Amino acid sequence: MKLKNLGEYxxxxxxxxxxxxxxxxxxxxxxxxxxxxxxxxxxxxxxRPLIFTTDMLFEDMHFCLxxxxxxxxxxxxFEALGYKSLAVNLSDLSSMGxxxxxxxxxxxxxxxxxxxxEDVRSLYRGLNKFCNKYNITIIGGDTNASQKLTIAxxxxxxxxxxxxxxxxxxxxDKIYLSGPLGDSAAGLHVLLNPVKxxxxxxxxxxxxxxxxxxxxxxxxxxxxxxKEAQSIAKQASSMIxxxxxxxxxxxxxxxMSKTGAAINLDLIPVSPGLKQYSRLASVNPMDVALYGGExxxxxxxxxxxxxxxxxxxxxENKNKGxxxxxxxxxxxxxxxxxxxxxx
Amino acid sequence: MKLKNLGEYxxxxxxxxxxxxxxxxxxxxxxxxxxxxxxxxxxxxxxRPLIFTTDMLFEDMHFCLxxxxxxxxxxxxFEALGYKSLAVNLSDLSSMGxxxxxxxxxxxxxxxxxxxxEDVRSLYRGLNKFCNKYNITIIGGDTNASQKLTIAxxxxxxxxxxxxxxxxxxxxDKIYLSGPLGDSAAGLHVLLNPVKxxxxxxxxxxxxxxxxxxxxxxxxxxxxxxKEAQSIAKQASSMIxxxxxxxxxxxxxxxMSKTGAAINLDLIPVSPGLKQYSRLASVNPMDVALYGGExxxxxxxxxxxxxxxxxxxxxENKNKGxxxxxxxxxxxxxxxxxxxxxx
Numbered sequence: 001m002k003l004k005n006l007g008e009y010x011x012x013x014x015x016x017x018x019x020x021x022x023x024x025x026x027x028x029x030x031x032x033x034x035x036x037x038x039x040x041x042x043x044x045x046x047x048r049p050l051i052f053t054t055d056m057l058f059e060d061m062h063f064c065l066x067x068x069x070x071x072x073x074x075x076x077x078f079e080a081l082g083y084k085s086l087a088v089n090l091s092d093l094s095s096m097g098x099x100x101x102x103x104x105x106x107x108x109x110x111x112x113x114x115x116x117x118e119d120v121r122s123l124y125r126g127l128n129k130f131c132n133k134y135n136i137t138i139i140g141g142d143t144n145a146s147q148k149l150t151i152a153x154x155x156x157x158x159x160x161x162x163x164x165x166x167x168x169x170x171x172x173d174k175i176y177l178s179g180p181l182g183d184s185a186a187g188l189h190v191l192l193n194p195v196k197x198x199x200x201x202x203x204x205x206x207x208x209x210x211x212x213x214x215x216x217x218x219x220x221x222x223x224x225x226x227k228e229a230q231s232i233a234k235q236a237s238s239m240i241x242x243x244x245x246x247x248x249x250x251x252x253x254x255x256m257s258k259t260g261a262a263i264n265l266d267l268i269p270v271s272p273g274l275k276q277y278s279r280l281a282s283v284n285p286m287d288v289a290l291y292g293g294e295x296x297x298x299x300x301x302x303x304x305x306x307x308x309x310x311x312x313x314x315x316e317n318k319n320k321g322x323x324x325x326x327x328x329x330x331x332x333x334x335x336x337x338x339x340x341x342x343x
Numbered sequence: 344m345k346l347k348n349l350g351e352y353x354x355x356x357x358x359x360x361x362x363x364x365x366x367x368x369x370x371x372x373x374x375x376x377x378x379x380x381x382x383x384x385x386x387x388x389x390x391r392p393l394i395f396t397t398d399m400l401f402e403d404m405h406f407c408l409x410x411x412x413x414x415x416x417x418x419x420x421f422e423a424l425g426y427k428s429l430a431v432n433l434s435d436l437s438s439m440g441x442x443x444x445x446x447x448x449x450x451x452x453x454x455x456x457x458x459x460x461e462d463v464r465s466l467y468r469g470l471n472k473f474c475n476k477y478n479i480t481i482i483g484g485d486t487n488a489s490q491k492l493t494i495a496x497x498x499x500x501x502x503x504x505x506x507x508x509x510x511x512x513x514x515x516d517k518i519y520l521s522g523p524l525g526d527s528a529a530g531l532h533v534l535l536n537p538v539k540x541x542x543x544x545x546x547x548x549x550x551x552x553x554x555x556x557x558x559x560x561x562x563x564x565x566x567x568x569x570k571e572a573q574s575i576a577k578q579a580s581s582m583i584x585x586x587x588x589x590x591x592x593x594x595x596x597x598x599m600s601k602t603g604a605a606i607n608l609d610l611i612p613v614s615p616g617l618k619q620y621s622r623l624a625s626v627n628p629m630d631v632a633l634y635g636g637e638x639x640x641x642x643x644x645x646x647x648x649x650x651x652x653x654x655x656x657x658x659e660n661k662n663k664g665x666x667x668x669x670x671x672x673x674x675x676x677x678x679x680x681x682x683x684x685x686x
Contacts, residue, residue: 001459001460001461002456002459002460003454003456003458003459003460003463003488004456005460006460008486008488011460011463011486012486014460014463014464015463015467015484015486018464018467018468018471019467019471019481031445031480032480032482035482036481036482036483036484040483041447041449041482041483043447043482045388045389046388046389046390047389052447052449052482052483052499053449053483054449054450054451054483054484054485054495054497055451055485056451056453056485056487056489056493056495058453058487058488058489058490058493060490061453061487061488061489061490062487102374104384104386104395106384106395106396106397106497107397108397108398108399108495110399110401110404110493111346111685113345113346113347115346116344116345116346117344117345117346117348117349117354117357118344120346120354120357120358121357121361124358124361124362125361128361128362137374137375138362138379139375139378139379139384139386139395140379140383140384140395140396140397141358141379141397142397142398142399143351143354143355143358143684144399144401144404144405144684145346145351145401145404145684145685146399146401146404146491146493147401147403147404147490147491148489148490148491150399150401150453150489150493150495152397152399152451152493152495154397154449154497156393156395156499341486341487341488342454342488
């Protein structure tokens with residue numbers, strides 16, 4: 001069977017099933033608190049449980065070397081890439097409620113011939129910058145020649161007092177979001193559709209340059225809500241990071257919690273920058289916010305209201321399905337816009 | 344600067360230097376027992392130190408999908424690939440003296456369009472087979488679309504009572520090897536030079552089929568000396584796994600221990616299979632054993648004689664350099680045959 005017929009989430013489900021075999025032995029089972037299938041894995045350890053995650057970034061799948069120009073040159077681009085590749089990993093730990101420190105990290109890189117030593121230096125400068133900001137220590141790695149630039153990162157940290165999984169949402173729980181959606185996807189849109197300054201439109205180009213720059217920055221330097229997640233985790237019944245867009249994230253929470261959901265699209269926070277860019281580039285800001293992904297904001301559910309966060313919907317019974325509303329009218333999800341690998 | 348001008352080991356040295364910045368903070372330093380630059384990293388933990396390693400395997404760099412035929416078909420090939428990708432990682436833990444259990448594992452895969460669901464199933468069957476044999480639990484992973492099949496594995500285990508680094512060899516120490524060298528590289532030679540049966544030479548083909556099959560098997564199913572390493576670690580002053588060939592391994596031990604060495608090539612153990620194949624394929628068995636790599640036998644040094652292991656040389660003072668002897672005559676190393684990425 002072709003992978004595209006199964007899709008990314010189908011394949012992950014298959015693999016998770018195959019791995020049950022390796023977890024079935026009772027001795028092993030006892031030490032694995034959260035098995036494969038969540039944002040991160042949790043295992044028992046003498047003092048506090050340890051929490052693990054791994055993520056890979058592939059050239060021409062997650063990023064393109066041709067973006068260097070729009071991203072401020074090769075040096076800035078590789079530094080941003082290093083920073084971001086750690087951010088996506090730490091986001092997985094934070095969405096489970098991991099402690100902010102100590103966190104250790106292993107970095108595997110595959111380097112094609114087109115990469116120079118200076119590029120690798122910039123990549124590691126970005127990695128180090130992130131490590132210093134979030135108090136992470138790089139303890140090891142692997143360097144290889146490869147045909148496409150590849151970055152594989154593994155993080156290990158200590159689980160917080162509350163481990164929040166994808167599967168704990170209950171009907172009646174409110175659904176919350178830690179920040180605005182769509183900026184990162186809009187930044188990607190800028191990278192994929194760079195505008196060259198033309199003398200005729202130069203003043204307009206200049207006036208919108210800042211908007212585009214800020215969105216690219218949000219794409220490469222996403223927020224990591226690890227400290228916020230610590231306080232959220234105490235009350236949240238489920239939590240996930242918004243890596244593949246709101247719709248995919250809600251689907252995952254509902255599938256694993258065996259629930260439905262009702263989402264009010266009017267309540268999804270969208271930044272002023274995204275609104276401005278949407279007019280500029282003639283894109284629908286709601287589509288960008290819904291399907292875009294890579295914002296790494298936290299989506300979480302809670303029975304009790306959480307101060308400082310606006311609810312955008314409610315968890316429903318499974319038989320009600322997952323429904324989206326705009327201006328009080330039910331609106332259909334564009335399934336073809338949902339991001340999945342292999343599709 | 345081009346990566347090939349620096350070479351793999353040069354680049355690793357550079358990266359290790361850059362990472363010092365992230366380790367310089369005293370708070371972090373205290374918890375890192377073995378920093379980047381060895382087979383595996385070791386960090387402090389409440390009961391016993393934890394030990395970490397990560398390794399990536401790239402299509403067309405470490406393996407080719409075109410080998411499937413020679414490796415016994417697509418199913419056997421992907422299963423072997425899964426098995427081997429874990430073996431190379433566990434070998435890194437074992438050469439530091441890690442405990443055989445518990446060991447946890449994260450598996451990242453990049454899957455191109457040419458791969459089918461059945462291939463992924465076979466890959467995970469091989470991974471599970473290895474996990475069952477060595478009591479390893481797969482706790483997480485990442486699946487992505489990519490242009491080339493990529494496997495990135497991270498292992499975490501518990502350090503044994505003795506952690507044996509590359510850097511502890513002292514002049515006068517004897518150099519030992521845990522098993523024969525060259526079989527894996529000969530297996531690779533078979534895969535790269537498959538022989539098609541021709542009616543004229545069919546009986547000869549059949550009689551040598553078994554030799555070739557065994558060598559391919561040694562390439563994909565290398566031994567992992569994790570239990571042996573436990574007893575060796577108590578007396579060894581330094582240890583490394585022979586992943587890039589004997590010469591590269593000796594170079595690394597001497598560089599990190601700041602010593603020289605004298606190696607007697609007559610004493611390097613070579614299997615009967617390799618000897619037979621060398622005649623068959625007109626290759627020099629000593630070259631295969633010296634430069635081939637991927638045998639994953641342990642190379643270690645010790646002041647006291649270690650029963651059950653034959654010494655193949657002695658650690659010398661740094662100013663004596665690293666010298667190889669054949670029939671009591673010094674022999675030159677063919678530097679162009681040394682395996683390094685980027686070269």
